[in-house]
Amino acid sequence: xxxxxxxxxxxxxxxxxxxxxxxxxxxxxxxxxxxxxxxxxxxxxxxxxxxxxxxxxxxxxxxxxxxxxxxxxxxxxxxxxxxxxxxxxxxxxxxxxxxxxxxxxxxxxxxxxxxxxxxxxx
Amino acid sequence: xxxxxxxxxxxxxxxxxxxxxxxxxxxxxxxxxxxxxxxxxxxxxxxxxxxxxxxxxxxxxxxxxxxxxxxxxxxxxxxxxxxxxxxxxxxxxxxxxxxxxxxxxxxxxxxxxxxxxxxxxxxxxxxxxxxxxxxxxxxxxxxxxxxxxxxxxxxxxxxxxxxxxxxxxxxxxxxxxxxxxxxxxxxxxxxxxxxxxxxxxxxxxxxxxxxxxxxxxxxxxxxxxxxxxxxxxxxxxxxxxxxxxxxxxxxxxxxxxxxxxxxxxxxxxxxxxxxxxxxxxxxxxxxxxxxxxxxxxxxxxxxxxxxxxxxxxxxxxxxxxxxxxxxxxxxxxxxxxxxxxxxxxxxxxxxxxxxxxxxxxxxxxxxxxxxxxxxxxxxxxxxxxxxxxxxxxxxxxxxxxxxxxxxxxxxxxxxxxxxxxxxxxxxxxxxxxxxxxxxxxxxxxxxxxxxxxxxxxxxxxxxxxxxxxxxxxxxxxxxxxxxxxxxxxxxxxxxxxxxxxxxxxxxxxxxxxxxxxxxxxxxxxxxxxxxxxxxxxxxxxxxxx
Numbered sequence: 231x232x233x234x235x236x237x238x239x240x241x242x243x244x245x246x247x248x249x250x251x252x253x254x255x256x257x258x259x260x261x262x263x264x265x266x267x268x269x270x271x272x273x274x275x276x277x278x279x280x281x282x283x284x285x286x287x288x289x290x291x292x293x294x295x296x297x298x299x300x301x302x303x304x305x306x307x308x309x310x311x312x313x314x315x316x317x318x319x320x321x322x323x324x325x326x327x328x329x330x331x332x333x334x335x336x337x338x339x340x341x342x343x344x345x346x347x348x349x350x351x352x
Numbered sequence: 353x354x355x356x357x358x359x360x361x362x363x364x365x366x367x368x369x370x371x372x373x374x375x376x377x378x379x380x381x382x383x384x385x386x387x388x389x390x391x392x393x394x395x396x397x398x399x400x401x402x403x404x405x406x407x408x409x410x411x412x413x414x415x416x417x418x419x420x421x422x423x424x425x426x427x428x429x430x431x432x433x434x435x436x437x438x439x440x441x442x443x444x445x446x447x448x449x450x451x452x453x454x455x456x457x458x459x460x461x462x463x464x465x466x467x468x469x470x471x472x473x474x475x476x477x478x479x480x481x482x483x484x485x486x487x488x489x490x491x492x493x494x495x496x497x498x499x500x501x502x503x504x505x506x507x508x509x510x511x512x513x514x515x516x517x518x519x520x521x522x523x524x525x526x527x528x529x530x531x532x533x534x535x536x537x538x539x540x541x542x543x544x545x546x547x548x549x550x551x552x553x554x555x556x557x558x559x560x561x562x563x564x565x566x567x568x569x570x571x572x573x574x575x576x577x578x579x580x581x582x583x584x585x586x587x588x589x590x591x592x593x594x595x596x597x598x599x600x601x602x603x604x605x606x607x608x609x610x611x612x613x614x615x616x617x618x619x620x621x622x623x624x625x626x627x628x629x630x631x632x633x634x635x636x637x638x639x640x641x642x643x644x645x646x647x648x649x650x651x652x653x654x655x656x657x658x659x660x661x662x663x664x665x666x667x668x669x670x671x672x673x674x675x676x677x678x679x680x681x682x683x684x685x686x687x688x689x690x691x692x693x694x695x696x697x698x699x700x701x702x703x704x705x706x707x708x709x710x711x712x713x714x715x716x717x718x719x720x721x722x723x724x725x726x727x728x729x730x731x732x733x734x735x736x737x738x739x740x741x742x743x744x745x746x747x748x749x750x751x752x753x754x755x756x757x758x759x760x761x762x763x764x765x766x767x768x769x770x771x772x773x774x775x776x777x778x779x780x781x782x783x784x785x786x787x788x789x790x791x792x793x794x795x796x797x798x799x800x801x802x803x804x805x806x807x808x809x810x811x812x813x814x815x816x817x818x819x820x821x822x823x824x825x826x827x828x829x830x831x832x833x834x835x836x837x838x839x840x841x842x843x844x845x846x847x848x849x850x851x852x853x854x855x856x857x858x859x860x861x862x863x864x865x866x867x868x869x870x871x872x873x874x875x876x877x878x879x880x881x882x883x884x885x886x887x888x889x890x891x892x893x894x895x896x897x
């Protein structure tokens with residue numbers, strides 16, 4: 231069974247890129263372009279891991295994490311934050327809310343992100 | 353010695369003159385002011401009171417009926433004067449509702465008792481003479497009259513004290529003057545106009561009570577007219593010293609013989625000296641206190657300004673940090689897309705790449721990496737500059753960090769035809785408390801720098817344990833450096849000559865950032881080179897924690 235991954239990414243170019251890469255790497259990919267859409271699909275999709283952007287229109291990635299923490303059944307889904315927003319307070323807040331890692335997108339190739347995700351799914 | 357009646361005449365003239373002067377000054381200061389108008393009206397009443405109480409004593413024996421009528425006018429004015437004093441205080445503090453219940457009661461009782469006094473014989477019944485002094489036969493309503501006057505006194509004091517403690521410093525000082533005037537006026541009236549004549553039939557001091565009104569009006573007028581009030585303590589001291597000096601001078605004037613005169617004059621002079629010194633010392637004390645208060649006030653003002661400026665700066669600082677974070681986010685997004693797509697094209701995600709296209713693609717990838725590094729360095733630099741980078745150590749294996757960096761850079765370095773290798777440590781190294789991100793960035797910057805200035809050979813990284821330190825030794829077979837170049841190596845925007853000649857990449861901030869991060873760990877960073885063309889060795893030394 232391929233692993234299900236939910237990518238929450240508002241930048242169309244990046245969203246398509248990561249979707250292509252993870253699909254090619256054998257993942258079952260669901261892509262949401264806002265935190266709200268993410269909240270909508272998580273209960274149905276029940277992904278094995280969520281790749282979460284932080285700077286999103288309206289609700290941010292932090293807002294998504296706060297919501298996820300309150301959802302009993304879903305709160306155990308591992309989340310990896312990936313963002314180009316490198317702000318220490320936000321980073322700290324995301325880690326406090328339980329993200330496994332806070333990756334700066336620009337420092338990793340999509341393959342490296344796939345490798346990281348695989349290591350969290352082991 | 354001046355006969356008493358003559359003295360009384362002088363005092364009457366003096367008081368009348370003073371009263372006119374007060375009226376003029378008060379009206380001049382603010383002709384439309386309510387307090388000023390009440391004060392002028394009270395001065396007018398005082399003139400009537402003092403004169404109409406004085407004249408009957410001159411003409412009483414010859415014309416007792418006229419004397420009684422005039423006296424009744426003076427007595428008619430007395431409760432009105434007390435009533436106006438109440439309203440003067442009310443308007444001075446400007447807080448009391450102008451038509452409060454107390455105010456209405458004061459007005460009603462004051463006016464009623466004035467009319468009863470002036471137009472009936474219930475209070476002042478008739479006059480009689482005891483020797484040369486005129487005495488009054490009081491009517492049956494004398495006690496209620498005293499009751500009303502007492503009520504007026506208490507109403508005034510109550511209103512004054514109720515607001516006094518809440519008043520501003522300036523108003524407080526004004527009220528202090530009013531209080532002194534009221535105190536003298538009430539005390540003199542209670543003793544010389546009420547207690548002594550009514551209860552003890554002593555009438556020869558009545559004038560002190562009457563004339564004390566001038567102190568009241570003088571003090572209140574001064575409080576209103578003067579722009580800057582003297583401290584009440586100085587005024588009281590001066591008044592007291594002046595009074596004692598006059599009494600001592602009177603003693604000198606009435607001295608019996610030369611010996612008595614000399615002794616009293618000596619005492620008088622001595623008192624003048626000590627009095628002068630006393631006033632000076634109080635003036636000095638008050639001046640110092642005022643200076644201190646002034647300084648405290650200035651300090652408080654500066655404090656408030658500083659707090660506000662600090663808050664503004666904090667706000668600006670926050671806005672600046674946010675701007676930098678957002679700006680770097682915006683810069684990084686397209687760089688991420690370029691990096692991601694090129695790497696995927698090179699990996700064959702979109703099909704096998706044409707042989708001829710591989711090199712240009714790799715060049716695009718490398719150029720993009722340089723841009724990413726530049727954005728990262730600038731972000732780090734602005735945060736270092738703002739003191740925003742926090743030191744967050746975690747237990748970390750330096751070996752793992754270095755291996756990770758080598759893997760990241762391997763393709764880039766090998767593409768240049770160079771080698772990159774790590775010499776395994778002879779002894780296993782302990783895990784250390786270091787800030788992973790910062791140390792990784794420091795080592796990365798040095799290796800990146802070494803790769804930049806090496807055309808042949810490669811880079812070797814060693815990890816050594818020296819006493820209580822771990823040394824990271826990064827050697828390259830590159831251009832090497834002259835002594836002069838090494839001096840400014842870790843300064844911002846510094847690039848070796850080779851750098852300017854061979855490479856245009858890099859802004860010269862990588863080594864500066866590395867140095868700052870190493871210093872956060874209380875470590876040391878330095879470089880050695882045997883000279884041009886002989887390669888360089890960079891050292892990072894970190895204390896084992």
